Amino acid sequence: xxxxxxxxxxxxxxxxxxxxxxxxxxxxxxxxxxxxxxxxxxxxxxxxxxxxxxxxxxxxxxxxxxxxxxxxxxxxxxxxxxxxxxxxxxxxxxxxxxxxxxxxxxxxxxxxxxxxxxxxxxxxxxxxxxxxxxxxxxxxxxxxxxxxxxxxxxxxxxxxxxxxxxxxxxxxxxxxxxxxxxxxxxxxxxxxxxxxxxxxxxxxxxxxxxxxxxxxxxxxxxxxxxxxxxxxxxxxxxxxxxxxxxxxxxxxxxxxxxxxxxxxxxxxxxxxxxxxxxxxxxxxxxxxxxxxxxxxxxxxxxxxxxxxxxxxxxxxxxxxxxxxxxxxxxxxxxxxxxxxxxxxxxxxxxxxxxxxxxxxxxxxxxxxxxxxxxxxxxxxxxxxxxxxxxxxxxxxxxxxxxxxxxxxxxxxxxxxxxxxxxxxxxxxxxxxxxxxxxxxxxxxxxxxxxxxxxxx
Amino acid sequence: xxxxxxxxxxxxxxxxxxxxxxxxxxxxxxxxxxxxxxxxxxxxxxxxxxxxxxxxxxxxxxxxxxxxxxxxxxxxxxxxxxxxxxxxxxxxxxxxxxxxxxxxxxxxxxxxxxxxxxxxxxxxxxxxxxxxxxxxxxxxxxxxxxxxxxxxxxxxxxxxxxxxxxxxxxxxxxxxxxxxxxxxxxxxxxxxxxxxxxxxxxxxxxxxxxxxxxxxxxxxxxxxxxxxxxxxxxxxxxxxxxxxxxxxxxxxxxxxxxxxxxxxxxxxxxxxxxxxxxxxxxxxxxxxxxxxxxxxxxxxxxxxxxxxxxxxxxxxxxxxxxxxxxxxxxxxxxxxxxxxxxxxxxxxxxxxxxxxxxxxxxxxxxxxxxxxxxxxxxxxxxxxxxxxxxxxxxxxxxxxxxxxxxxxxxxxxxxxxxxxxxxxxxxxxxxxxxxxxxxxxxxxxxxxxxxxxxxx
Numbered sequence: 001x002x003x004x005x006x007x008x009x010x011x012x013x014x015x016x017x018x019x020x021x022x023x024x025x026x027x028x029x030x031x032x033x034x035x036x037x038x039x040x041x042x043x044x045x046x047x048x049x050x051x052x053x054x055x056x057x058x059x060x061x062x063x064x065x066x067x068x069x070x071x072x073x074x075x076x077x078x079x080x081x082x083x084x085x086x087x088x089x090x091x092x093x094x095x096x097x098x099x100x101x102x103x104x105x106x107x108x109x110x111x112x113x114x115x116x117x118x119x120x121x122x123x124x125x126x127x128x129x130x131x132x133x134x135x136x137x138x139x140x141x142x143x144x145x146x147x148x149x150x151x152x153x154x155x156x157x158x159x160x161x162x163x164x165x166x167x168x169x170x171x172x173x174x175x176x177x178x179x180x181x182x183x184x185x186x187x188x189x190x191x192x193x194x195x196x197x198x199x200x201x202x203x204x205x206x207x208x209x210x211x212x213x214x215x216x217x218x219x220x221x222x223x224x225x226x227x228x229x230x231x232x233x234x235x236x237x238x239x240x241x242x243x244x245x246x247x248x249x250x251x252x253x254x255x256x257x258x259x260x261x262x263x264x265x266x267x268x269x270x271x272x273x274x275x276x277x278x279x280x281x282x283x284x285x286x287x288x289x290x291x292x293x294x295x296x297x298x299x300x301x302x303x304x305x306x307x308x309x310x311x312x313x314x315x316x317x318x319x320x321x322x323x324x325x326x327x328x329x330x331x332x333x334x335x336x337x338x339x340x341x342x343x344x345x346x347x348x349x350x351x352x353x354x355x356x357x358x359x360x361x362x363x364x365x366x367x368x369x370x371x372x373x374x375x376x377x378x379x380x381x382x383x384x385x386x387x388x389x390x391x392x393x394x395x396x397x398x399x400x401x402x403x404x405x406x407x408x409x410x411x412x413x414x415x416x417x418x419x420x421x422x423x424x425x426x427x428x429x430x431x432x433x434x435x436x437x438x439x440x441x442x443x444x445x446x447x448x449x450x451x452x453x454x455x456x
Numbered sequence: 457x458x459x460x461x462x463x464x465x466x467x468x469x470x471x472x473x474x475x476x477x478x479x480x481x482x483x484x485x486x487x488x489x490x491x492x493x494x495x496x497x498x499x500x501x502x503x504x505x506x507x508x509x510x511x512x513x514x515x516x517x518x519x520x521x522x523x524x525x526x527x528x529x530x531x532x533x534x535x536x537x538x539x540x541x542x543x544x545x546x547x548x549x550x551x552x553x554x555x556x557x558x559x560x561x562x563x564x565x566x567x568x569x570x571x572x573x574x575x576x577x578x579x580x581x582x583x584x585x586x587x588x589x590x591x592x593x594x595x596x597x598x599x600x601x602x603x604x605x606x607x608x609x610x611x612x613x614x615x616x617x618x619x620x621x622x623x624x625x626x627x628x629x630x631x632x633x634x635x636x637x638x639x640x641x642x643x644x645x646x647x648x649x650x651x652x653x654x655x656x657x658x659x660x661x662x663x664x665x666x667x668x669x670x671x672x673x674x675x676x677x678x679x680x681x682x683x684x685x686x687x688x689x690x691x692x693x694x695x696x697x698x699x700x701x702x703x704x705x706x707x708x709x710x711x712x713x714x715x716x717x718x719x720x721x722x723x724x725x726x727x728x729x730x731x732x733x734x735x736x737x738x739x740x741x742x743x744x745x746x747x748x749x750x751x752x753x754x755x756x757x758x759x760x761x762x763x764x765x766x767x768x769x770x771x772x773x774x775x776x777x778x779x780x781x782x783x784x785x786x787x788x789x790x791x792x793x794x795x796x797x798x799x800x801x802x803x804x805x806x807x808x809x810x811x812x813x814x815x816x817x818x819x820x821x822x823x824x825x826x827x828x829x830x831x832x833x834x835x836x837x838x839x840x841x842x843x844x845x846x847x848x849x850x851x852x853x854x855x856x857x858x859x860x861x862x863x864x865x866x867x868x869x870x871x872x873x874x875x876x877x878x879x880x881x882x883x884x885x886x887x888x889x890x891x892x893x894x895x896x897x898x899x900x901x902x903x904x905x906x907x908x909x910x911x912x
Binding site: 024070371383404 | 474476477478479486506512514515516518519534539540545562574579581583604606608722724777816833841843844859
């Protein structure tokens with residue numbers, strides 16, 4: 001282990017003022033119950049990514065600022081943790097996982113086999129103003145396919161969005177799909193492409209400010225006629241096919257419409273029509289997408305906003321390479337998803353990983369309790385060994401185990417502690433006496449299985 | 457998703473200079489094979505922690521510098537990533553997981569049930585000079601028990617050190633145990649306690665510079681007689697009991713010797729004598745331990761140094777609270793462990809999580825390949841769907857699947873693609889034709905199980 005020259009001295013504080021223990025604003029500690037839930041969700045999401053054959057990568061938290069922000073990246077500076085390191089390098093904490101992935105792709109192109117399907121679950125940092133549900137440190141779950149410009153890749157990302165959110169317990173989702181290129185083709189047709197950035201910014205507010213106000217904003221820099229046309233264009237019709245027809249009528253056909261048709265065919269072939277909706281109002285604001293774009297809403301809590309968004313880029317590595325690599329991907333905002341599941345009371349509630357606790361019946365014989373713990377673990381039963389206590393004061397250990405969220409307590413029998421134990425089910429306060437470790441392990445497994453069957 | 461005001465523009469680089477894609481010195485990217493191995497090890501270690509009923513927590517990467525360094529923490533500054541954030545706060549990236557845990561304990565004391573057993577696996581950052589095997593960003597796997605001053609807690613940490621390293625594939629370990637307090641009692645007896653910091657620093661070099669040179673260094677600020685006594689004291693004898701007797705003879709008995717005896721009894725009761733060695737030369741230099749201290753060496757590669765170290769503190773929260781909380785814990789240095797396993801050729805070698813790939817026999821029918829993938833996943837078989845290709849050019853897909861490290865390839869049959877497939881085992885290049893998804897899934901599972909049996 002590397003060691004620091006000098007650690008703060010924990011052990012002597014007689015002459016020192018106490019430092020107030022507090023985390024930075026916008027940063028959070030995760031206590032065990034919250035962290036267990038986070039890990040459970042992450043593991044389910046990751047399990048889904050892996051089931052699609054996606055592979056994980058990791059990149060540094062800290063990068064050259066130039067890499068993250070580009071040569072002209074001054075504007076975002078306020079939102080970024082950027083500083084000079086001890087070697088006077090201009091560095092910054094990553095603010096998303098896409099930009100580091102672009103750098104990674106350009107740097108390691110020769111070592112990767114395309115199409116490359118990767119996921120990356122990690123923390124990112126933004127120095128934004130904090131508000132409800134927004135943090136300065138948060139977790140993103142990114143998944144991308146690069147090196148394939150196929151509708152198959154677009155659809156696979158869409159399918160993974162639906163499947164990974166279902167795996168996380170989010171229930172049914174409504175994934176809204178659009179094509180940036182088709183929107184641009186329409187803007188070109190009504191002679192408004194020059195204003196596309198402003199139009200995107202304005203249309204993005206539609207859900208928040210309503211049709212009237214959006215029209216007024218559009219009319220201010222275009223005219224009312226084109227404003228109305230734009231609002232008509234971005235209004236979804238009653239079905240995918242009707243919306244598609246209206247969009248093509250307004251924008252004209254071409255490769256973008258063809259791409260949407262291909263994606264629709266994938267949806268039909270996989271019988272997943274209930275999750276995917278063509279919605280021309282989804283533009284992803286100023287994000288760096290050029291092709292299809294996606295946003296995901298929970299059918300049980302649409303108001304919380306998109307929990308998983310993404311889209312296709314023409315070229316991900318343009319900043320760092322003369323070569324061009326196309327890609328499509330999406331990211332689950334884990335913190336928003338957790339907030340939603342918490343609201344829906346669907347967050348996994350677990351306070352311990354221990355199947356059982358082993359009681360301490362005498363501190364002198366602590367080694368026997370540890371040996372018993374080892375035996376249970378060999379049987380695949382996780383267990384927490386109580387470190388202090390006595391046979392006379394078992395009630396205190398019942399209470400401690402319950403408080404820790406452990407359902408069972410193993411109490412070594414007085415006469416033959418190595419061979420015979422009592423298993424106490426703390427839920428119904430029943431004791432099963434005089435059984436062996438094997439028998440207790442089988443019982444615990446059986447009771448857990450029966451309980452599991454009750455859960456959908 | 458929170459969005460930045462402006463992302464770097466990936467898509468247009470015609471007029472821009474290319475930014476060289478490179479990570480910072482001392483920072484690393486993890487490509488899929490390396491990251492899969494890291495995750496595999498982390499999951500095994502975490503599985504072991506969980507089997508002991510330890511619970512996870514998480515804390516922010518960034519903290520107030522004062523929290524991490526103490527009020528007088530100037531000395532470590534060069535090794536720390538410390539800067540002013542956009543709100544002009546004096547902040548720093550965590551350099552270990554112990555100091556944030558101390559702050560966490562002081563802040564959340566009321567919400568925790570003692571004794572509290574937690575683990576925390578996360579990255580830490582130090583701006584040290586880089587050298588072989590040392591990085592500026594690395595991962596620590598910490599596990600601690602706080603709120604119990606029992607020998608049972610000391611032993612449980614020792615047992616977890618042995619079990620988690622075995623779970624990680626490190627084989628047999630040699631865990632060296634000592635007691636800081638007994639060493640101090642000895643120093644007091646030979647009237648050298650005033651020099652304890654300097655003595656610790658000097659003795660810590662023994663393994664590197666040898667007995668003669670260490671003696672010369674000690675004699676320089678003590679005298680040769682006491683220098684010799686110290687070197688005799690720190691020399692382990694042929695067995696735990698002989699070493700213990702010599703230590704107690706030199707230092708006198710007391711609670712420290714009693715604690716070592718109690719720990720020895722735990723070792724005997726659990727039959728783990730082969731892993732634990734009493735070694736009075738282990739002092740952990742200037743670390744903040746006050747009781748027992750531990751270091752761990754791989755029996756197959758002792759030269760790489762300690763892969764897991766730890767010890768007991770009198771009081772972990774003294775900097776942040778008037779209350780006192782004792783604790784004992786250890787940390788696995790994941791990066792050093794991985795370096796050792798790589799050297800020993802024991803690192804898990806896996807390039808993909810996909811059990812099988814699904815061939816693309818026609819891009820128009822991509823949806824059917826995706827539907828087939830969904831069916832396999834429902835059967836518990838992870839699979840990567842090939843996005844591009846044709847029945848005529850299957851050889852290219854064989855090569856791609858092999859390159860990605862996927863063993864099987866599913867090829868939909870020409871006449872009845874939904875019902876009947878061909879399963880190709882890329883290892884022996886054999887085809888099993890005309891089987892159903894169920895049959896293929898069962899075959900893949902069977903072949904994997906048989907292969908698994910061959911692995912110890």
